[in-house]
Amino acid sequence: MxxxxxxxxxxxxxxxxxxxxxxxxxxxxxxxxxxxxxxxxxxxxxxxxxxxxxxxxxxxxRRSGSVALVVVEPVERFFSDSYFPLILNGAQSVLAEREVQLVLAVLSTARERERFERYARSGHVDGAILVSVHGADPLPQHLRDAGIPVVLSGRPYSQESTVPFVSTDNAVGARLAVRHLVEAGCHHIATVTGPMDMSAAQDRLEGFRAELRAHRRRVPARAVASGDFAVAGGREAMRALLEQYPELDGVFVANDQMAAGALQALAAAGRSVPADVRVVGFDDAPLAAAATPPLTTVCQPVVEMGRALATMLLRIVEGEESPESVIVQPELIVRASA
Known part of the structure; x- marks a missing residue:
């Protein structure tokens, strides 16, 4: 029956x-x-x-069946940088398989942060994936103190942090970029860094310097310009480098958004890429292959990193106390810019 x-x-x-x-x-x-x-x-x-x-x-x-993906950046940057939707894509694919709801929070202001902390402490999420955390931000510890599992996209800024994370080996990626420029015949290599209150920017700068030291090259202060991981910031930093280090013939830019801006500044200054200046970015964002010329870049598997973050968080939610952090190896993608 x-x-x-x-x-x-x-x-x-x-x-x-x-x-x-x-x-x-x-x-x-x-x-x-x-x-x-x-x-x-x-x-x-x-x-x-x-x-x-x-x-x-x-x-x-005693679970909500939801986890949060929290981006600690202005809304404008969230929508302009493909890194964030790619992380979101990977995390969502894992959560959907497990029938866990993803809650997206973009925190631009102190008020938004306070509101999210209240929301999380009220039991609406079982854990949080934090992306683009700057400096000694107290948010990860505030959430953990409230009993909310947390994982980080990127190595924590503090060496003492015990928050598990998923990251590219940023120093190795920078070294791949600089080695390629050296082997291509560049003699005066400069860099545009990311914001130095982020571990990714620190590690990429250290990798840049380490690889030049390995080739017995000195790094003059004027060969380094600070950026902000945005197109406009890369454009302004490249203009500064052209003024303070005009003999440069190669540049490692710490992400592809800034590299797109650097290409614009070089074109405006009448510098041909790669004939006059070779350019290498970092991320292998979708815009890299569409740039003019197509951008040589260090690829990090961002979608897979998003999947790893979601998997790690769910393991903690289910009771695993301290999963090991995950460091993935980058790969150089050679295109016409270098």
Whole structure:
């Protein structure tokens, strides 16, 4: 006799041939089940048109079923830099597979930060992925003090931090860029840094200097200009370099947004790329291949990093105390600019 009424957790378990507890773990998003059992339960739930009662689940698990992805930047930068949607893409793909809701928060002001902290402390999210944290920002520790699991995109600014993170090996990436410029015959290599209250910018500058030292090259102060990871900032920094270090014939720019601005400044100054100045960026953002000329750049797998961040956070939410941080290796993508 066909079943009547709304399907229940018991009917899903019976159809899948597993216990009620196993079915419950699968449908609550736990990974502590075998792949075969998970597949059987999900198939049974689909066939029975089972929809979990989220409110009841929250009462049992004391979880909201949501996690936050928090970008600590002005809204304008969030929409102009492809790094953020690519991280979002990777994280969302993992969360969707686990039926976990993603809540996006872009924090530009102190008031927005305070509002988000209240929201998180009120139990609306089970954890947070923090992206583009600057300096000794207290937000990660405030959330952890409230019992909210946190993971970071990028190495923490403080060496003492114990917050787990996912990052590219930024120093290695910078060294790949500088080595390529040296091997291409550049003798006067400059750099445009990112904001120095971010570990990524610090590590890329250190990699730049380390590789030049390895080739017994000195780094004059005038070969370094500060940027802000934005197109306009890269353009202004490149103009400054052309004025203070006019003999430059190669430049490593600490992200592709700024490299696009640097290419604009070089074109405006009548410097041909790569004939007069070779340019290497960092990220392999979508704009890199579309730049004029196409941009040689250091590729970091941003979507995969977003997936790793979400996976790491869910492991902590499920009770793992201290997952190891993940450092991924970059790759140089050679195009026409260098």
């Amino acid at each position: 066909p079943a009547t009424g709304a399907p229940t957790l018991e009917s899903v378990a019976a159809r899948a041939g597993v216990s009620r507890a196993t079915a419950g773990r699968v449908l609550s998003g736990s990974t502590k089940v075998s792949p075969a059992a998970r597949e059987a339960v999900l198939q049974a739930a689909t066939e029975l048109h089972y929809v979990a009662n989220q409110a009841a689940r929250a009462l049992v698990t």
